[in-house]
Amino acid sequence: MKPELLPLLTCPSCRDGDLTLEAQEEDALGVKTGRLACPTCRTVFPIADYVPSFLPEESGGERWREAWSYKWENVAEQVRYSPEGDEDFERKLNFGNHFSGDFRGKWVLDAGCGSGQDAARMASRGATVVGVDQSRGVYLAQRYNQDTPHADRLHFVRADLFHLPFRPEIFDAIYSNGVLHHTPDTRRAFDAIAPLLKRGGLIGVWVYDRTQYWRLFETFWRPVLSRLPRPALSAFLHAVNRPWHWIYRYRTLMMDKVNPWPESSVARHLADLFSGGQLLYLLTDYHLHLAHRVEDPFIRHHHAFDAYSPTFAWGHDESELFEWFKAQKISVTAISPVRTGLIGVKD
Incomplete structure (x- = not known):
């Protein structure tokens, strides 16, 4: 933690005044280990690896x-x-x-x-x-x-x-x-x-x-996938990511040849939807509007994990x-x- 941050801080527990900085290990990067203490409520917040932590002990x-x-x-x-x-x-x-x-x-x-x-x-x-x-x-x-x-x-x-x-x-x-x-x-x-x-x-x-259509698929998958242990979810997404990416790309190429409707048209989206591709592709790439450009399997995996691991994912309108x-x-x-x-x- 750098000392310049201290004037911005206050105790999140009692919201009353300054915190005191007590350095245990310090170098050119700042305070590596130490603690911040509130003189009012006597709550102590640890500093480890230059980062102060203010997490409540039991937040649920x-x-x-x-x-x-x-x-x-x-x-x-x-x-x-x-x-x-x-x-x-x-x-x-x-x-x-x-x-x-x-x-x-x-x-x-x-x-x-x-x-x-x-x-x-x-x-x-x-x-x-x-x-x-x-x-x-x-x-x-x-x-x-x-x-x-x-x-x-x-x-x-x-x-x-x-x-x-x-x-x-x-x-x-x-x-x-x-x-x-x-x-x-x-x-x-x-x-x-x-x-x-x-x-x-x-x-x-x-x-x-709130209104984007892909949220319908997300709503279907997340209640199941978000409950998996994180290593199991990650392994599952890795297993389906690469093969389905190439299956979908081949399928998209074929759709371009046989589908008479413009890419942005409602008819094109409906044909794509009912041909079965979007459901699984949303599972492995999530952001459909960007996914066809993403070649890096790790980025695709990151998209999918970001979509289906969170406990909460609310939607809102303007x-x-x-x-x-x-x-x-x-x-x-x-x-x-x-x-x-x-x-x-x-x-």
């Missing part, structure tokens, strides 16, 4: 948290920082270069940072970024970035979005890319991060859309997000072309 989310930790340590580790991940952020939240401006001297919160790809991108643009995640992905994020040119502008914190250790109105910008819908309550998660934004600050949020923004006194300035996401500025 251990299974949920473990699922994401397994993903980052065993699945996403194989793809690290992929160009596809950069594309995903640009399409969903940076479509109007909202997060490409001059962020030098600005504090930015990445709410649900995983292994830190988006946080690293923002830091490379001059921002000082705090990435927070409830999984062990934050330790990977720290390790991946500690030798990069922007390492001094990256901070990683392990915390539950519902028990964040930050002072109100402390960040110049906040974004959350495809994370809030994986919590027990998307609205409550949004209401937890919005008060951390300064007045005049920028916020971008992207969540799953009207809901507009309501959330309005309640937090945030004026919407842009709508993501990829449903469902909004960009706004706090009044």
Whole structure:
């Protein structure tokens, strides 16, 4: 942990004042091991591998948290920082270069940072970024970035979005890319991060859309697959991933030759659907609109695991997000072309 982070922190247990930093092992990267202590309620928060942890001892989310930790340590580790991940952020939240401006001297919160790809991108643009995640992905994020040119502008914190250790109105910008819908309550998660934004600050949020047709298939598969032990789920997806990818590609090639309807037409989608391909392909590639471009089997596996391992995966429409923004006194300035996401500025 870098000492520059300390003024942003407050005790998530009692929300009362400063924390004291007690370093046990320290080097050029910051405090490697130690603890943060609250003088008011006497709660102690450990620091390990440069990352402070504020997880509540008994939050009821251990299974949920473990699922994401397994993903980052065993699945996403194989793809690290992929160009596809950069594309995903640009399409969903940076479509109007909202997060490409001059962020030098600005504090930015990445709410649900995983292994830190988006946080690293923002830091490379001059921002000082705090990435927070409830999984062990934050330790990977720290390790991946500690030798990069922007390492001094990256901070990683392990915390539950519902028990964040930050002072109100402390960040110049906040974004959350495809994370809030994986919590027990998307609205409550949004209401937890919005008060951390300064007045005049920028916020971008992207969540799953309620109405997209592929959610019908997702709803069918997830109740079964999300209950599997994570190693078993990963092994199953690996087993079906590569052969089905090539079966589907051959089938798509044949469909292009015999199907008379344009690719984007309703008739084409219906023919594709009832020919049996989409059900299994959604299982192995999930994001159908991107999948046919993905050749890397590890990225395909990452998509599938991301789709079917989470305990929670809520869908929302734009009207809901507009309501959330309005309640937090945030004026919407842009709508993501990829449903469902909004960009706004706090009044």
